[in-house]
Amino acid sequence: MKILVIAAGPLPLGRGTPARTLRVSQALASHGHDICVAAFPIADKSIETNLRIERSKGVRGYSKTSAGPSVAKLFFMNPRLVTKVRELLEHESFDVIYAHHYEGLLVASIARRRAGVRAPIVFDSHTLLGSELSYYFPSSLSWLVSWLGSVLDSHLFRLADAVIGVSDEITTFYASRSRPDLPIVTATNGVEYETFIRTSNSGSQSSSVRVVFAGNLSGYQGFDFLIAAYRIIRRQRQDIELIIASREADEVLAAMGIANPEEEGITVLSGEFNELPSILASADIATNPRTVCPGIPQKLLNYMAAALPTVSFEGSSAILVHEKTGLIVSNGNIDDFAKAIMRLADASDMRLRMGNAARALIKAEYNWERVAATFEHVCQMLKQ
Numbered sequence: 001m002k003i004l005v006i007a008a009g010p011l012p013l014g015r016g017t018p019a020r021t022l023r024v025s026q027a028l029a030s031h032g033h034d035i036c037v038a039a040f041p042i043a044d045k046s047i048e049t050n051l052r053i054e055r056s057k058g059v060r061g062y063s064k065t066s067a068g069p070s071v072a073k074l075f076f077m078n079p080r081l082v083t084k085v086r087e088l089l090e091h092e093s094f095d096v097i098y099a100h101h102y103e104g105l106l107v108a109s110i111a112r113r114r115a116g117v118r119a120p121i122v123f124d125s126h127t128l129l130g131s132e133l134s135y136y137f138p139s140s141l142s143w144l145v146s147w148l149g150s151v152l153d154s155h156l157f158r159l160a161d162a163v164i165g166v167s168d169e170i171t172t173f174y175a176s177r178s179r180p181d182l183p184i185v186t187a188t189n190g191v192e193y194e195t196f197i198r199t200s201n202s203g204s205q206s207s208s209v210r211v212v213f214a215g216n217l218s219g220y221q222g223f224d225f226l227i228a229a230y231r232i233i234r235r236q237r238q239d240i241e242l243i244i245a246s247r248e249a250d251e252v253l254a255a256m257g258i259a260n261p262e263e264e265g266i267t268v269l270s271g272e273f274n275e276l277p278s279i280l281a282s283a284d285i286a287t288n289p290r291t292v293c294p295g296i297p298q299k300l301l302n303y304m305a306a307a308l309p310t311v312s313f314e315g316s317s318a319i320l321v322h323e324k325t326g327l328i329v330s331n332g333n334i335d336d337f338a339k340a341i342m343r344l345a346d347a348s349d350m351r352l353r354m355g356n357a358a359r360a361l362i363k364a365e366y367n368w369e370r371v372a373a374t375f376e377h378v379c380q381m382l383k384q
Contacts, residue, residue, distance in 0.1 A: 036052050188296055
């Protein structure tokens with residue numbers, strides 16, 4: 001098949017939506033499909049790819065790589081991507097359009113209509129706006145933005161000819177609001193298992209225990225909960241250190257009143273994608289303080305692939321199993337989050353057992369080949 005992939009954002013980039021878009025596209029290319037990706041003119045150049053990427057025109061001064069909406073993205077970047085996709089559809093014949101996230105779906109739908117082509121759109125849904133959108137707006141508007149997000153969730157997916165959701169929660173949501181003939185299936189995220197070769201620290205005799213958070217620091221990630229829990233820990237323990245792997249860390253920490261992280265046992269790293277395996281390999285415990293996530297956090301899969309036991313709030317625990325691959329804490333309970341970290345810090349055997357179980361699960365069930373195979377299955381359904 002000749003497939004046009006729509007990535008309404010930077011690509012490649014080592015987080016969330018861009019990561020799934022890149023890895024599924026690569027998996028489809030390895031299956032022999034002819035892949036063309038339409039994306040913004042922004043990329044993490046440290047991530048290598050042989051994919052054909054057609055980029056839209058940029059906007060002077062726009063270089064946003066963080067998650068979330070912006071005025072420039074909505075009114076300038078996305079329309080320019082529509083123009084690029086329309087040009088591609090008018091000059092080449094594609095069998096299917098693979099649109100990632102809602103913005104990709106909107107871009108694909110508008111461009112297809114303007115180009116006057118009939119290629120079906122498969123919508124790859126990574127999250128639900130009703131649970132996430134409010135984090136990008138002032139708290140005074142959260143109820144209104146959440147309501148708007150839920151309305152968009154209930155209607156935008158109908159622009160597609162088929163839907164792939166990253167979790168059963170997402171696909172169940174759509175199925176309850178869909179017409180009977182719309183194909184809706186689940187394809188969970190994958191992870192580059194072989195990349196995360198674990199050099200276990202879980203049984204080491206190091207004088208300190210290293211706790212890690214890796215990823216963007218958007219409001220929905222619950223980073224403020226993690227810092228609050230870590231402050232509780234530091235009042236009791238000086239042997240537990242926190243590693244934050246994120247480009248935004250210094251700025252966010254400063255806004256939280258932490259001007260000198262090292263003095264509080266916090267190490268800040270850039271978190272570049274190619275550095276992530278070694279960062280995770282240096283840690284003993286992973287943290288996932290997000291309270292709401294209809295999908296599966298990519299960081300959680302990365303943690304598990306690196307054989308790290310994870311402390312997580314229940315709202316984003318996804319495939320974690322309490323006491324087997326990590327410790328799950330009720331949403332927002334900072335005291336229990338801190339206690340769970342300290343419990344693991346005192347139990348190297350438990351860390352090793354949970355980490356190994358987590359890595360085994362990832363190896364067995366979570367890879368990008370499965371997502372690619374699901375997409376191929378959906379395309380066969382559309383031909384029937």
